[in-house]
Amino acid sequence: MLPETASVLIIGAGPTGLAAAIALVKQGIRDIVVVDAQLQGQNSSRAAVVHAATLEALESIGCADAIIAKGVKGRGMMFNRNTATFISAEFKGLLAPYTRYDFVLLVPQTVVEDVLHAELVQQGVQVLRPQRVAGMASSTDYKGLNVTFESGEVIRADFVIGADGKNSVVRELAGISYADPDKAPIGDSVAQLVLADVVFSPRHTSLSDDCMMAHVSPSGVFLTLPLPSYHPDLSSDDMVHRIIFNIPASLGAPPSNPSTEYLQNLLDTQGPAHMSSDPAVNQQAIHIAKTVWSSRYRTSSAIAGTFFKPLHNEEGSSGGRVVIVGDAAHTHSPFGGQGMNLGIRDAVFLAPALKKSLSENKDDELESWAAVRRTQALTTIQMTKQITASMSYILSPNRFVASLSFWIFRFMTGFSFMRRMAAWRLSGLGNR
16 A cells, blocks of 8 residues: 655656665655556666766765676777777776776666665665556645555655656646757667667677777667676676667668567678678677567657746645656767766755755755756757767768768867767766
8 A cells, every 4th residue: 555645755766766765865854655657677678877977976875886896897988990990998097087987887777776776675665566647736735746546546745756757647747848959850870779688699709898889880880888697597607788779760660679580680781790690791600699688769859848846736825846857857869878877866966955945845956956957958968969960970871971970080089188078078077
């Protein structure tokens, strides 16, 4: 059964919702309820990168070390064209002056969720599942919100935090808009992506165990990044890699859960020759032996009109407050691996502002938090759109545009200060 009341009701128990709950408990707010529409373990791997600024935020709630212990410290990134490496960047040299987390942590979102959930349980808070929100309205006899669930149960809360993803029910019920901030068109070549976590056989020496790699060719882009052997069906010897392909929109929508056969065909056509399964192309043929998880992604961006909204009852008095965080508040291109990172930082930085609002019954701090977080989200959307546009030009069907874009990219990234600036922006340290 659900409790009847709560000071704070958090809807959504992904990384953002869990981080929000832990941060609130660390601030001394214990009258919280966390619900999620899915059963434990039904969420599948999505994000796979945790940046330096997010590790600093996780450190502040006592969770960074446990997550780092389960991930892979990415030392850098290599860009290849055909068989040649034209850019190789070490994160350690680029980020060391600014943070002790001078690496990119490569770890599946499911692992991050497991660590955060374990910490929340240790703090004495359980996630109530499966609980789907059906309605939300201002209380007529209480300064708060009545949140109704499909079970018919109702929780009355002072604050409702919507951490329920891109298709947020909380955002919709609160009447908060959600749209692309500039409606800039997305290039056909990068309109869709296919992502998968796979195990290759045989274990190929060209696959790095601590470096992200991007292979660019006229047929498309192919990215790989190493991950820990995180799935229970895998052995400790299985080396997992996240693979990512672009799928032009003109080719139609890829399957929702691409099969191993589908992924292998993409690898043979868009991947480098030394990773082909065709013996005629690659004498040491390599195959995808296991597909742990796979999905597709349609590139899009959107931001909520506000991240904080007080709701009022019919008499005009305060009926409670709604806060949205993570994908409920903003989504953007996956290039740059920013989504989960920005959401976790939203949640951690929300806690002190919400604590002050609860203790002083003033919303000044929350309004300030919402304005800052929305500005940070807009900056991130702009950055990921720039990365996506750059990839679109490099993959242009116009050979002159593609070649020119490639050489401009290669020239610009040849300067150490440009690589340092790129690492700084991606790390989130300049946009916490």
